[in-house]
Amino acid sequence: MSDGEPDGDYISPANQSYEYVIVGGGVHGTCVANYLLDEGGYDHEELCLVDPHERLLGSFETKARKCGMRTLRSTFVHHIDTEPFSLDSFAEGAHREHELVPTEDYPNRPTLDLFLDHARYVIDRRDIDACHHQSTVTDVTRTRHGLLRVDTPVGSLVARRVVLAVGLGGQLTVPSWATSLSDNARLAHVWDDDFDPTTAAAFDGRTFVVGGGITAAQLACRLSEDADVTLLSRHDFEVELTEADSRWINWRHIEQEIHSLPPGSAARCDRIRAARHDATIPPYIEHRLVDARDCGDLDVRHGEIECARASGDGLHLRFDDGTTATDAQVVLATGHDSAPKHPLVGALAESLSLERGANGFPVLDDRTLAWQRSDGTDSALYVSGALAEMSVGPFARNVVGARRAAERLLDSRDSVDSKAVAPPSRGRS
Ligand SMILES: Cc1cc2nc3c(=O)[nH]c(=O)nc-3n(C[C@H](O)[C@H](O)[C@H](O)COP(=O)(O)OP(=O)(O)OC[C@H]3O[C@@H](n4cnc5c(N)ncnc54)[C@H](O)[C@@H]3O)c2cc1C
Structure with a gap:
């Protein structure tokens, strides 16, 4: 790289950095990528989605099929696309309305096949696979030019911002x-x-x-x-x-009930635990x-x-x-470790001097979901999924949590860009 970085193998071409590297290509990472490509107006060359699975959403599909899940617990408006009725239109276009299962006192829920086929349709339509780099992120450090270096076993990537969307903790719970x-x-x-x-x-x-x-x-x-x-x-x-009362889908409710409590506090954890079923x-x-x-x-x-x-x-x-x-x-069927026990969380907190709160959760800027540094300033590392629970609330890990996080990230992009002294280049820097 020409910016005077330490020696090492870089995957991205010299002098080029991604606008976003997204760590994890599950429901959350893929949803965020879709929002950035669609509503954020980014090009494929500006995004990289790192996930070890062969297919995006591979981890979710494998789990859902292994446990014999037939239908989603969430409703037909919860999916990875930007338009709320995208899945509904997809079902209608494919004559699969019967796969939207009626549920008493609740909106229709999609079958697993319909949800996954719609996700595949979204991925294909935006060619999100073109952004997928099949690997595992081992660390993220700051370059001397204020960018982020994302390490994988086969080389490093450079990015202006990184989104952590790694799902639940690494270890399985065993009695x-x-x-x-x-x-x-x-x-x-x-x-x-x-x-x-x-x-x-x-x-x-x-x-x-x-x-x-x-x-x-x-x-x-x-x-x-x-x-x-x-x-x-x-x-x-x-x-x-x-998984929680539907009021927790509403961002204003989250602001009133969660953001009013001190960031990273045990009180936030307690309120979220009490709200989650x-x-x-x-x-x-x-x-x-x-x-x-x-x-x-x-x-x-x-x-x-x-x-x-x-x-x-x-x-x-x-x-x-x-x-x-x-x-x-x-x-x-005893679950996973809690999200903050994912090995990357501790590694990143240390290498980027980031703040952790109660139960090891990242302390985020509630408005932007940027992980805060120990000195209270925002880093360029953003969080989506279960790890963002302290700011996104009880549905953080769910599909709707991915949509909420993607909306925040787009807002944060606007505020970071407007703070920049010179307008950032829309291409790779
Ligand atoms: C069986 C099941 C059914 C569910 N049903 C619903 C439902 O109906 N409705 C709902 O809203 N929610 C549901 N959920 C909850 C939630 O939506 C899912 O858990 C969803 O998969 C979470 O998405 P995620 O992207 O955060 O995590 P994941 O889908 O687990 O994806 C995380 C990805 O990050 C990758 N990763 C991890 N570490 C690294 C690393 N170091 N480098 C690169 N990549 C990494 C993983 O390999 C994985 O592919 C369900 C969960 C399960 C398990």
């Missing part, structure tokens, strides 16, 4: 009784790369699905179509239609559970596994009520 089992024991986590529900459903013994939320419930229903399944939960299944299932999943149970395909049990050991081809399990099971397999 302590499971940690001593060998790798080849009949134990899997639904989000393990090599977990295959078809193989799991072919197991001869009883399958215990462990978890108390929507993923566990859907997975248990899916596996019970072919196998003997017990859904094991610590608590009764609570029923809620959505975590570990709940919507009524239509409850109906699926009841149907499967009434047909004798599924057993629902309260309690916990206390210890497990490999025995023959399966597991010998002991439960907290003293009962046991043999020839069993266990599939965990």
Whole structure:
């Protein structure tokens, strides 16, 4: 690079930097890229979307299919496009209105296939794949010219701004009784790369699905179509239609309820936790559970596994009520680490001197979603997704949270550009 940077391999051509590098090509990263290309007026050469998956949204699709999800929990206006009725028009144009599923006291919800096909349509229409660089970001540092250097194992990129859209934390949550089992024991986590529900459903013994939320419930229903399944939960299944009250979609409500509290404070975390209906299932999943149970395909049990050991081809399990099971397999649907535990969060906070608040969440500028430096000024690193929860509220990780974050980023772009001494070049600098 000609700006006097340290030696190293750069992926972007010499003297050129991206306007935005987006880290993560899931629902959030792809939605942000679409907004920047469409409403932001950026060209493809100005954006780079770094994600290790072969296809954008690959992580979401894999998870949704693994747990047997049939329909989205969110409504037909929540998707990755800029126009609210884009998915509705897409369904109509493709004669797929029947895939907008009516839901009592709630707008229609798309099937998973319709949601994904619409996302693919948006990606193809804007050729967002042209911005996709298949790799993993390992660090972001500041160049001596005030730009950001984004490191990947195959070289570095330079950007004016970086958007962090990496989803939830890196590690899967595994209960302590499971940690001593060998790798080849009949134990899997639904989000393990090599977990295959078809193989799991072919197991001869009883399958215990462990978890108390929507993923566990859907997975248990899916596996019970072919196998003997017990859904094991610590608590009764609570029923809620959505992840939070719909008022939390409204930015003014978020300003009043969240932004009025000190940035990065525990009080913000508490208010968001109280507003989120975590570990709940919507009524239509409850109906699926009841149907499967009434047909004798599924057993629902309260309690916990206390210890497990490999025995023959399966597991010998002991439960907290003293009962046991043999020839069993266990599939965990116990989630991920919290978002701030993603390894990049700590690395970036350190290399760019960024502020972290309660529970390790990034402290953001509520208006722009710029991660603040320790000295209180805005960095050029922006955040979308679960990591932005302290500013975007209880729906931050959801599809609608991606739309809210994209809107903020476009606003922030305008305010950063208007603050610049000289007008920034619209092409690469
Ligand atoms: C099964 C399931 C169903 C859901 N259903 C709904 C629903 O109906 N409605 C709703 O609103 N929300 C739903 N959600 C919640 C939310 O919308 C999804 O979790 C969504 O995938 C979040 O998008 P994301 O982009 O933040 O994360 P992800 O989709 O996980 O994408 C993050 C991406 O970042 C990549 N990444 C991570 N680290 C790096 C790195 N260092 N460098 C480069 N890339 C990196 C990952 O590989 C991944 O591809 C659901 C979630 C799940 C798991």
